[in-house]
Amino acid sequence: MTNTGGRKPDEGERYRAxxxxxxxxxxxxxxxxxxxxxxxxxxxxxxxxxxxxIQNKEQLLFAIMNYxxxxxxxxxxxRVQDIANPVERLRACMRHNILLVTRGWSKEVIIILHEHxxxxxxxxxxxxARKKKYVDFLxxxxxxxxxxxxxxPVDPTVGAFSFLGMVLWIYKWFKPDGRxxxxxxxxxxxxxxxxxxxxxxxxxxxxxxxxxxxxxxxxATGTDSEDA
Amino acid sequence: MTNTGGRKPDEGERYRAxxxxxxxxxxxxxxxxxxxxxxxxxxxxxxxxxxxxIQNKEQLLFAIMNYxxxxxxxxxxxRVQDIANPVERLRACMRHNILLVTRGWSKEVIIILHEHxxxxxxxxxxxxARKKKYVDFLxxxxxxxxxxxxxxPVDPTVGAFSFLGMVLWIYKWFKPDGRxxxxxxxxxxxxxxxxxxxxxxxxxxxxxxxxxxxxxxxxATGTDSEDA
DNA sequence: GCGCTGCTACCTACCGGTCGGTAGGTCTCC
DNA sequence: GGAGACCTACCGACCGGTAGGTAGCAGCGC
Numbered sequence: 073m074t075n076t077g078g079r080k081p082d083e084g085e086r087y088r089a090x091x092x093x094x095x096x097x098x099x100x101x102x103x104x105x106x107x108x109x110x111x112x113x114x115x116x117x118x119x120x121x122x123x124x125x126i127q128n129k130e131q132l133l134f135a136i137m138n139y140x141x142x143x144x145x146x147x148x149x150x151r152v153q154d155i156a157n158p159v160e161r162l163r164a165c166m167r168h169n170i171l172l173v174t175r176g177w178s179k180e181v182i183i184i185l186h187e188h189x190x191x192x193x194x195x196x197x198x199x200x201a202r203k204k205k206y207v208d209f210l211x212x213x214x215x216x217x218x219x220x221x222x223x224x225p226v227d228p229t230v231g232a233f234s235f236l237g238m239v240l241w242i243y244k245w246f247k248p249d250g251r252x253x254x255x256x257x258x259x260x261x262x263x264x265x266x267x268x269x270x271x272x273x274x275x276x277x278x279x280x281x282x283x284x285x286x287x288x289x290x291x292a293t294g295t296d297s298e299d300a
Numbered sequence: 301m302t303n304t305g306g307r308k309p310d311e312g313e314r315y316r317a318x319x320x321x322x323x324x325x326x327x328x329x330x331x332x333x334x335x336x337x338x339x340x341x342x343x344x345x346x347x348x349x350x351x352x353x354i355q356n357k358e359q360l361l362f363a364i365m366n367y368x369x370x371x372x373x374x375x376x377x378x379r380v381q382d383i384a385n386p387v388e389r390l391r392a393c394m395r396h397n398i399l400l401v402t403r404g405w406s407k408e409v410i411i412i413l414h415e416h417x418x419x420x421x422x423x424x425x426x427x428x429a430r431k432k433k434y435v436d437f438l439x440x441x442x443x444x445x446x447x448x449x450x451x452x453p454v455d456p457t458v459g460a461f462s463f464l465g466m467v468l469w470i471y472k473w474f475k476p477d478g479r480x481x482x483x484x485x486x487x488x489x490x491x492x493x494x495x496x497x498x499x500x501x502x503x504x505x506x507x508x509x510x511x512x513x514x515x516x517x518x519x520a521t522g523t524d525s526e527d528a
Numbered sequence: 529g530c531g532c533t534g535c536t537a538c539c540t541a542c543c544g545g546t547c548g549g550t551a552g553g554t555c556t557c558c
Numbered sequence: 559g560g561a562g563a564c565c566t567a568c569c570g571a572c573c574g575g576t577a578g579g580t581a582g583c584a585g586c587g588c
Binding site for chain 3: 109120123128129
Binding site: 102103104105186188189190224226227229230231233234236237238239240241242244245251252256257260261263264265267 | 330331332333414416417418452454455457458459461462464465466467468469470472473479480484485488489491492493495
């Protein structure tokens with residue numbers, strides 16, 4: 073939909089409130105399991121009143137997902153993409169992403185994760201393209217880290233999707249009142265996938281054929297103590 | 301078409317065919333997005349005919365999930381649970397589980413993964429209990445592997461859910477005709493989470509440096525059953 | 529052989545309710 | 559007085575589920 077800009081001060085505000093309310097319900101009950109009637113009621117409106125603001129149900133989901141992608145890029149990607157050291161970049165990214173999932177601020181992000189096959193056609197392609205930018209970002213980081221000998225060599229795609237699986241699967245099992253805090257989970261997973269990798273000198277050329285050791289590549293470690 | 305020929309169509313056989321047909325549809329369209337009408341038609345029956353075999357829609361989903369858990373236990377758990385070395389157990393388990401997800405034989409398993417919050421009440425609790433047995437199995441293996449110094453020390457719960465995330469997230473992105481085969485993914489992920497971790501005084505001399513701070517405590521369990 | 533009974537496997541026809549969505553009116557505020 | 563914001567009232571299609579009927583078959587006494 074074409075955005076008319078700031079006609080009224082709270083025009084966008086109202087729309088965003090609808091997205092957030094709808095997201096809360098859809099996150100709980102699923103897209104197909106949530107009726108427009110319920111969404112309208114949660115917005116303290118009738119269904120016809122809701123339809124004054126949105127085009128149809130599918131466009132509503134599309135808007136929620138785009139909003140979720142905006143939030144993700146703001147709270148994760150933008151905060152880590154300038155870190156020079158690829159492993160530190162991945163560590164910080166993993167930490168931010170885990171906390172984005174565990175802290176329930178953005179139901180929109182959870183909807184993106186769960187309803188991965190609900191949209192079809194152009195809207196599906198658009199969201200998939202935004203997701204792919206994140207995968208590309210991770211693959212690039214894994215590729216750099218591998219080449220610089222900062223991690224054990226791994227196919228960048230396998231690395232990226234292993235990263236994503238560990239991090240994003242959390243929405244299916246994490247309970248805020250469980251034994252483990254989200255910080256502990258973040259520490260554990262970062263330590264597991266990106267352990268301190270003290271490279272040592274090796275005989276063979278770079279990207280050593282040995283599955284066990286790799287080239288030092290020296291002097292790459294500059295950034296320190298990236299905080300979450 | 302209704303006649304399967306020969307003797308009695310075996311009531312269990314017919315019922316299982318219904319579960320598999322329903323699973324195919326639900327896997328494609330989601331539980332809420334699939335109507336009983338569609339399921340009945342796919343079974344070449346009317347809706348009332350379908351209801352002769354099942355109790356209601358929720359019980360159908362419950363039956364599908366139990367069937368999926370049976371398949372999982374048969375094709376993954378039962379094949380690895382007797383492996384003595386905990387790391388080899390985890391490696392073999394990961395490989396079997398990945399192939400179970402990538403090869404689309406069991407749509408029921410995918411439904412278990414995707415519809416993790418669709419059931420409620422007792423049926424939900426029952427399936428969750430069956431899932432928990434798998435988590436316990438993984439935690440135990442991680443715990444043993446940590447204690448025996450075969451892997452970098454990690455909280456067993458974090459280890460188990462990292463394992464599960466990497467493996468089970470695959471259903472959301474894997475395409476059989478993609479660049480990577482499922483075998484390559486399995487190799488990559490196994491190598492990533494369970495790299496050759498040289499315990500002290502091991503064979504293959506180069507194992508020595510072992511890029512870590514932690515000392516692999518136990519010197520026993522040098523058994524390297526490179527099998528699965 | 530014959531009808532009869534009991535049973536499974538399905539059918540047609542239908543239930544009350546809800547779905548996503550809309551036509552057209554009213555209210556309020558600039 | 560015009561433009562959004564929101565309403566009542568309603569649409570046809572479809573939802574999960576059921577009442578009640580029927581075709582086919584196995585077993586039965588006779």
